[in-house]
Amino acid sequence: MTILLAFTGFVLVVSFIADRRRTLAGLIKAARMFLTLLPVLVGLLAAVSLLLAAVPPDLLERALGGGVLSFIAALFVGSVTLMPGFIAYPLAGVLKDNGASVAVLAAFITTLMMVGVLTLPLEIRMLGRRTAVLRNALAFAGAVIVAVVMALILR
Amino acid sequence: MRDVPGRPGGGSPGTRLGAQRRPGKDGGCGGAARARHIFAILLPWLLLAATIGLWSVAAVSAPGAFELGERAGRNLLEFSLEMALVLPAMFVLVGLFDVWVPRRLIERHLGRDAGPLAILWMVLLGMLQAGPLYAAFPVAVALWRKGSAPRNVFIYLFSFSAIKIPMLTFEVGFLGWQFSLVRTAVTLPVFIGLAYLLEWLLPDDATIPGAPVSADSAGLDRRGMAHEGSVAG
Numbered sequence: 001m002t003i004l005l006a007f008t009g010f011v012l013v014v015s016f017i018a019d020r021r022r023t024l025a026g027l028i029k030a031a032r033m034f035l036t037l038l039p040v041l042v043g044l045l046a047a048v049s050l051l052l053a054a055v056p057p058d059l060l061e062r063a064l065g066g067g068v069l070s071f072i073a074a075l076f077v078g079s080v081t082l083m084p085g086f087i088a089y090p091l092a093g094v095l096k097d098n099g100a101s102v103a104v105l106a107a108f109i110t111t112l113m114m115v116g117v118l119t120l121p122l123e124i125r126m127l128g129r130r131t132a133v134l135r136n137a138l139a140f141a142g143a144v145i146v147a148v149v150m151a152l153i154l155r
Numbered sequence: 156m157r158d159v160p161g162r163p164g165g166g167s168p169g170t171r172l173g174a175q176r177r178p179g180k181d182g183g184c185g186g187a188a189r190a191r192h193i194f195a196i197l198l199p200w201l202l203l204a205a206t207i208g209l210w211s212v213a214a215v216s217a218p219g220a221f222e223l224g225e226r227a228g229r230n231l232l233e234f235s236l237e238m239a240l241v242l243p244a245m246f247v248l249v250g251l252f253d254v255w256v257p258r259r260l261i262e263r264h265l266g267r268d269a270g271p272l273a274i275l276w277m278v279l280l281g282m283l284q285a286g287p288l289y290a291a292f293p294v295a296v297a298l299w300r301k302g303s304a305p306r307n308v309f310i311y312l313f314s315f316s317a318i319k320i321p322m323l324t325f326e327v328g329f330l331g332w333q334f335s336l337v338r339t340a341v342t343l344p345v346f347i348g349l350a351y352l353l354e355w356l357l358p359d360d361a362t363i364p365g366a367p368v369s370a371d372s373a374g375l376d377r378r379g380m381a382h383e384g385s386v387a388g
């Protein structure tokens with residue numbers, strides 16, 4: 001995070017020294033893009049906050065405990081929810097301690113990162129409906145493949 | 156500045172959806188579509204208001220009495236902080252990328268005729284960054300608009316979410332290095348393959364709505380970077 005901020009600051013300063021007008025044009029572009037997306041982002045954050053609050057963590061832990069149903073549940077929970085890594089990995093660690101299988105963990109982690117049902121409106125806005133939907137559908141299929149292959153390797 | 160923020164090029168999915176759902180009904184269709192349109196604009200702010208409302212209720216009631224509101228508020232704060240930290244920097248980088256990097260450079264290295272080395276560039280670019288997936292969308296749009304092949308954009312998006320150096324310590328810590336290693340080794344080839352499949356599935360002339368930036372950058376190309384525009388066009 002700090003690296004990103006430092007890098008951005010550095011690039012910005014260099015760019016400003018090199019060409020002030022061009023840098024300004026770039027910043028205006030950035031601001032306009034940000035403002036266009038702001039409403040979608042705000043809705044997204046609020047929706048995720050409400051959803052994660054409504055579903056207590058221990059319910060998730062029980063649902064993803066083990067078995068074929070857990071595998072399917074993990075795929076869907078991972079697809080729908082959106083959580084930062086510093087929440088997701090500890091949760092996955094708890095699941096592992098509770099006896100979740102490699103397939104369940106892989107399915108959860110992979111769909112969590114690759115498939116974004118809640119972010120779909122944002123993705124459609126940016127990439128277009130067909131591209132966004134196709135990307136998510138294929139990512140879901142890819143997550144199934146990854147989970148199955150991992151279960152075979154790490155049985 | 157001219158266009159209303161959030162409504163670039165008739166991109167109101169609500170109205171289109173409404174029109175599709177009621178093909179036969181003429182009476183009231185326009186009204187319903189408009190209502191849907193207004194609802195789509197208001198929805199994010201309503202959700203925000205609801206979350207903040209629940210949070211305030213939790214804040215004035217006894218601690219622990221209204222856990223749902225407390226949790227919702229805490230989530231909102233956490234997510235907003237994460238967004239505030241990552242997104243502005245991302246957008247600034249994208250804006251600078253847009254004005255500085257010549258289109259022909261991207262086309263040569265990441266375009267449809269670029270070699271497999273492009274895969275390496277995209278994976279490297281993706282894995283070095285941190286942040287949620289939605290932070291990668293602006294970068295993906297910028298790459299696409301500069302002439303990168305769709306497959307490379309998808310490889311970037313997938314590797315951005317799949318392998319993050321900053322997150323690796325977390326994963327190893329909670330799930331073990333064996334899990335991390337195998338997951339990375341399995342995920343990469345699968346999703347590079349999927350990126351190629353995705354490009355093949357999409358029509359050759361597939362474009363992305365991106366943001367209203369596209370119209371603007373055409374103007375800037377004419378003014379500031381005419382030579383690049385002529386080479387690319």
